Amino acid sequence: MDRKTVNYGQRARIGVLMPSGNTAAEPELSAMMPDGVSCHVTRLPLNGSSAEDLLGMTAQLEPAAILLRDTRPDLIVFHCTAVSTWDPAMDETLCTRIQHATGVRTATTAAALVRAIECMGARTIVLLTPYIDEINEREVTFLRHHGISVIDCHGLGLKTPEEMMAVEPESWMDLALQHRSEAADAYVISCTAIRTLPVIEEIEKVLGRPVITSNQAMAWHALRQSNVLDRVNGAGELLSGQNDTEEHVAMLSSI
Incomplete structure (x- = not known):
């Protein structure tokens, strides 16, 4: 019998703090890990969208x-988009608390999204989410704080991870086509609790623009911060590695 290859973290191990009701992020992150890199998850209580x-x-x-x-x-990594983009200070607050408690380097989904957008050379984006308006407004404010222009934002008004997980991947393709804009440098599909990995490359092919998702951005950011520079197939332009420069990788590794 052929032996199955298992990622036990021989090259790198990534610890992930994620919402308790999220069933999309763990399989998507694991699917984007190259050989020898493992994800280890602890959950924090989150099943709704209120403040x-x-x-x-x-x-x-x-x-x-x-x-x-x-x-x-x-x-x-603290892996929740809605919490880590709560305001421009939340990213630093979360990282400081985790680092003080553990002594381990830390990243958030908010920072991963900003770094990914920068890596793609995008300054103007279309933002698509499953969120209610209040969360969308906070994320737009966060992105604009970092110099990213959001020319269109559309949310589905969903409140629970279960509802978000239920959205078929193909629906994100349809939504991206509905909000297609020639002025957009990239499309950001935000939220760790949705299934987007199966359609990232298809959307990029149709729209002719990079697609950045919360889970994909975190996989890329965590790998680069762990000095793992492998190219990952099937996860879009970001993880293909073609936009990684020596200066950019060095910057990420030093954060």
Whole structure:
């Protein structure tokens, strides 16, 4: 019998803090990990979209991060777009809390999205999400704070990870086509709880623009911060590695 190749983290281990109700991010992240890189997950409570739900996810941040530290990760990531883009200061706040508790390098989905957009040379984007308006407004404010122009934003008004997971991947293709803009440098499909990996390359081919998703951006950012420069097929232009420059990779690795 042929032996199955298993990623036990011989090259790098990535610790992931994610919402408790999210069933999309874990399989998507694992699918984008090259040989020898593993993801190890601890969950924090989040099953809704209210302010109380989102900020409540951070209440037990330190104990959860300390549990992940026991896996000896190269990096711990806080993987929730809606929380990490809450305001321009949230990214730094989350990273500081995790680093103080664990001594491990840290990243958030918010930072991953900004770095990915920068890597693609995009300054003007179309933003598509499953979110309610309040979350969309906060994310647009966050992106604009980082000099990214959002020329169109559309959310589906969904409130729970279960509802978000239920959206078929092909629906994101349809939504991107409905909001096609020649002025857009890239399309950002935001949220870690949705299924986008199967259609990223198809959308890029049809629209002729890079597509950046929360899970894809985090996979790319975490790999580059862990000094893993492998090209990953089937996950879009970002992970193909063709836009990685020596200066950009060095910058990411030093964060």
